[in-house]
Amino acid sequence: MSDPKFGSYYTFDDASQDEQQAQEERPQLKNRLGRFLRSRYALLAIAFLLAGVMIFYNTAALQLTGVSAAPVSETSGVSRQQVIPANRGDIVDAAGIPLAYSRSVNVLYLTYASLPDLQLNAMLLDLAEFLQAHNVTFEPELADYFQLDHSACSHAEGDGDDCGLPIFMKDDKEITYWQTDSNLYALKQPKAGQAESALNDAVKLNPDIFFDWLRYKYAIEDPEADGQMYTKTEAMQIINLRYLLTKNNWTFINGRPVELVRGIPDEVVSIITEQNYRFRGVMTGLDSERVYTDDARHLSHVIGYTGRISASQYEELKSLGYAPDAITGQAGVEASAERYLAGRSGTKPYNIWSIAGEDGTFFSELSGSDPIPGANVRLTIDLNLQKTANRVLEEVIEEIRSSPRNANLGDADAGAVVMLDVRTGKILAMASYPSYNPSDFIDQATDEEARARVVDYLTNNQQKAMWNRTMMEIYAPGSTFKPVTAIAGLETGAITPNNNVINDPGRITIDNWPFRCLEYPSRGHGNLTLKRAMATSCNVYFYQLGVRTGIDSIDKYGKMLGLGERTGIDLPGEAKGYRSSRETKKLLRANPVDQTWFPADTAQSAIGQFDNSFSILQLARFTASLATGNLVTPYVIDSVTRNDGTIVQADHQEPEPIDLKESTLQAVRESMIAVAHDKEGTAYSYFKDYPVKVAAKTGTAETGFEDVSSSNGLFIAYAPADNPEVAIAQIVEKGAWGSNTIGITKALLDEYFGFGVKTDHDLVILPGVN
Helix, strand or coil: CCCCCCCCCHHHCCCCHHHHHHHHHHHHHHHHHHHHCHHHHHHHHHHHHHHHHHHHHHHHHCCCCCCHHHHHCCCCEEEEEEEEECCCCCCCCCCCCCCEEEEEEEEEECCCCCCHHHHHHHHHHHHHHHHHHCCCCCCCCCCCCCEEECCCCCCCCCCCCCCCCECCCCCCHHEEEEEEEECCCCCCCCCCCCCCCCCCCCCCCCCCHHHHHHEEEEEEECCCCCCCCCCCEEEHHHHHHHHHHHHHHHHHHHCCCCEECCCCCCCHHHHHHHCCCCCCCCCEEEEEEEEHHHHHHHHHHHHHEECCCCHHHHHHHHCCCCCCCCEECCCHHHHHCCHHHEEECEEEEEECCCCCCHHHCCCCCCCCCCCECCEEEEECCCCCHCCCCCCCHHHHHHHHHHHCCCCCCCCCEEEEEEEEEEECEEEEEEEEECCCCCHHHHHHHCCHHHHHHHHHHHHHCEEEEEEEECCCCEEEHHHHHHHHHHHHHHHCCCECCEEECEECCEEEEEEEEEEEECCCCCCCEECCCCHHHHHHHCCCHHHHHHHHCCHHHHHHHHCCCCCCCCEEEEECCCCEEEECHHHHHEEEHHHHHHHHHHHHHHHHHHCCCCCEEECCHHHHHHHHHHHHHHECCCCCEEEEEECCCCCCEECCCCCCCCCCHHHHHHHHHHHHHHHCCCCCCCHHHHCCCCCCCCCEEEEEECCCCCCCCCCEEEEEEEEEECCCEEEEEEEEECCCCHHHHHHHHHHHHHHHHHHCCCCCCCCCCCCCCC
């Protein structure tokens, strides 16, 4: 009996037996394979295999990015993907009047066609001369650093002798930095004692030598040849285009089109398309370009403008598919509604005539994906009111500055005004002066004057034309704050609607600080009711009322009325501001000695001074809350709709009731009506015969620089006083007195109610009126 552990599981077959078995099996395998190949199944399998390969190849070619397509362009890579930008959505005013829209523009591109230098140079010169013959001009980027100067020539450029002289357009330091840029020419600093040469890779500060180096680099000329192939002018035309390709080298060699010039006529597009064999690697396409109407300049701070995406924007938006060179909203509604206005780009294959010529593979340009245009935004802004606001704001500023009767030092130079619907928060007009023209940001690429204006917009820190003063700047409110003090006093019982008399003797002392009446410093107004104190804007009355009420209560009700708080408007860059309070005093002062709160601080805060600083938009919202008892959320975007009419967004926050007694609101409203309609009222001269009853308050705010400049003039109002519809808040920086600015509000109310806009805003000066 054999041992189990030596059985077949633990022994190996003899190798000779394996070979014999394999030889016996081979004929059978050959026979089976031959029968299969002769069968119809083999033919079907081969057909399916070939079809699959073809489908895979074509699909892959369509999906190839430029990076993948470029290496095979000499044989079959004449089709690549092109991004088709989507049209940005339109922006219209409340009545549907266009303010911003997008239009299609013809663009000429250079693409990689694997042309050797000699052929590429010849084609580029042909293209340059062709464009020149058809009056298509482009600004060569190289011209910022290097040009051919023809000023010494006795004839026009390109005629007669080739007399242009190479010159640098910047100093040696900038030229050296430019030539050594690793992403451009990457020349090296010359070694000690090394002479400049057109045949080495060292920096060249001699323009003639640099010109020769460029001609050799781009194989325009051969340094060892006896003669020259091109004139200097022809060589420069080629160099200008080669420089563009060098600057965009990575984009170019990876198959992405490099833009040469935009706005070319349709007939030029047709010729280039028909003669693609002549202009190899040249293609045309359509791009989307933003256009601002003439009316857009009247509300530039609301609309904003578009521009190249910034680094921070790209980091935020790249996950949404934005490209590093995308055009995005940079301010105003263009920025806040970016997600609606920006459409979705499409992709299409494009074909070029490469050196493969007719042997290349061409793909249908009907495939790919179409761009989806952005949604359209309708604003709440009434263009007629907005134009009135802009016009009258500038007129009143000029009148204040030039009038000898207004107590102004001739320095009024800026201002802002907001008009809103008190029932909804809808902004009807929002003007800030100085302003800017959003078209300049589009035109700066081709218009030197527009470019200069853009530089001034962005760098002039005195005028701050880009600054929307209605919501980005904060100001002391002056006496326009007095309704807050009145509400706090009424709500806390410091005064009542029926018992609110306080004596103004002319001069008082609070916490050892002297205070006086501006209008009658020697005798004062005597006993004043809240209504008469508001009408005359008596500081002494409100100093005392503020101290009786206490700063904590004034701060509380100021917050309830939306002051020192962001309004939530649908525009970027809103400032928060400050309310005078114990906490704010500590926040704004580093020295502990200066952080103690005093009764005199309360007195100053009660009339809108000390640390009180609010935006004009907050004052407009606050004014609306006095009119209705509700706090609204201001907005400028009324609705957003797609091209097919589908509403994307049209909801807005409902007004929030303020927890105030109706008797309190009624007492304050009556006092504000007295400002406009009682003979002692600071706005009486403007509204004494006005067809609509107006509630208002003037305000003069000290800036702390009254020894060298005028105080700010402010004004708030709502109307009709008995059935409120609109509220207005405004400021003229260095306007001297609040009463100086009332013409702005009156013109807006005239336009709103249809009384006819007045062009005469003669100032009615009441000395000491604030």
